[in-house]
Amino acid sequence: MKKTFLTVMLAGVISSFMLSGCGGSSTAPEATTAAQTTAAETTAAQTTAAETTAAASEAGSLTFEDLQDNYKILTDVYGKVEDLYLNDKIEQDDNIEALLTQAKDIISEMGELSEADFTNSKDFQDINDAMVKIIEGLGNVVDGMTVKDSEAETVADANSDVKYVDGFYATDGNGSDFMIAFYEGAAGDVAYINDGSDEAVAEYSVEKANLDDGTEYLLVTVGQTKIGYVENGDDLYIVDSDGNIYGAARLSEEEADALYQAVAK
Numbered sequence: 655m656k657k658t659f660l661t662v663m664l665a666g667v668i669s670s671f672m673l674s675g676c677g678g679s680s681t682a683p684e685a686t687t688a689a690q691t692t693a694a695e696t697t698a699a700q701t702t703a704a705e706t707t708a709a710a711s712e713a714g715s716l717t718f719e720d721l722q723d724n725y726k727i728l729t730d731v732y733g734k735v736e737d738l739y740l741n742d743k744i745e746q747d748d749n750i751e752a753l754l755t756q757a758k759d760i761i762s763e764m765g766e767l768s769e770a771d772f773t774n775s776k777d778f779q780d781i782n783d784a785m786v787k788i789i790e791g792l793g794n795v796v797d798g799m800t801v802k803d804s805e806a807e808t809v810a811d812a813n814s815d816v817k818y819v820d821g822f823y824a825t826d827g828n829g830s831d832f833m834i835a836f837y838e839g840a841a842g843d844v845a846y847i848n849d850g851s852d853e854a855v856a857e858y859s860v861e862k863a864n865l866d867d868g869t870e871y872l873l874v875t876v877g878q879t880k881i882g883y884v885e886n887g888d889d890l891y892i893v894d895s896d897g898n899i900y901g902a903a904r905l906s907e908e909e910a911d912a913l914y915q916a917v918a919k
Contacts, residue, residue, distance in 0.1 A: 716778040718769040728785045735792045745800040815840045821905035824892045832892045835910045846913050847881045854879045855917045
C-alpha cells in the first residue's frame, strides 16, 4: 500500500506540472506531420484508457490486468512523445526535457508494481487515475513543443554547406583589420571582406584594377564594401580603397569559418 501511495503522489505532482507548465507554449503553424500525429495518438490513447476504466467500473472494479493494459498504453504514448521531442525539427526546451525525464522515472516506478502491492480496489483505481493523468499531461507536453522556424533552418543548412576556398589578412601597420575570404557552397559562391570599417559576406564580383605605379591587382566588391589583393608568387598583399598596400598572410580554415559564421548567422 505504501508503495502504491508514493507512486500516486509522485504521478500527481508530475502530471500537475505537465498540465500547468507547458500550456503557455505554442506550436508553430507549420507543425510537422509527426507532431500532429503524436498529438492525435496521445488523445486517442487517453480516450482508450478512459474507456477501459469505464468498462471496468461497469463490471464492478478494476483488475491488475486492466492496469497492465493501460500501462502498456502509457509506455507507448511516452515513447512516441519522447521520439517527437528528439526529432531535429523540434526546438529543445529545458522544461520539457525535465518533465519527460521525471515522467519516465514515474512510469518506471509504476512498472515495478506487482499485484501484491495492491490491497483493495481503491489502490487499483488510484494508480489507474494517475496513469490517465500522465497520458493527459504528455498530450499537453506535445502541445507545448515548438517546431523550428523553417527559414532559420534553411539558412543554417545553407551555412553548413559552405566551404572555405582561400583568404588573406593584413599583417602590418593600420591594415590589421583588413581581411578577405572566399567560400563556395550549394547556394553559390560568396566572399567575406573587411575594409577596416565595414564587413560583409555575400555574393561578390571581381575586376582588375591598377595601383598608381601600374601594379595590377584584383578588386573584390561585396555590396558597397570593396577591398583588393595581389598574389605575387609566395608574396601576398591587401589593397585598401585608397590604394594603400599591406603585406598579408593566408587565413587558416578555422579562422575563415569563424569569420563566416559570425557575419552570416
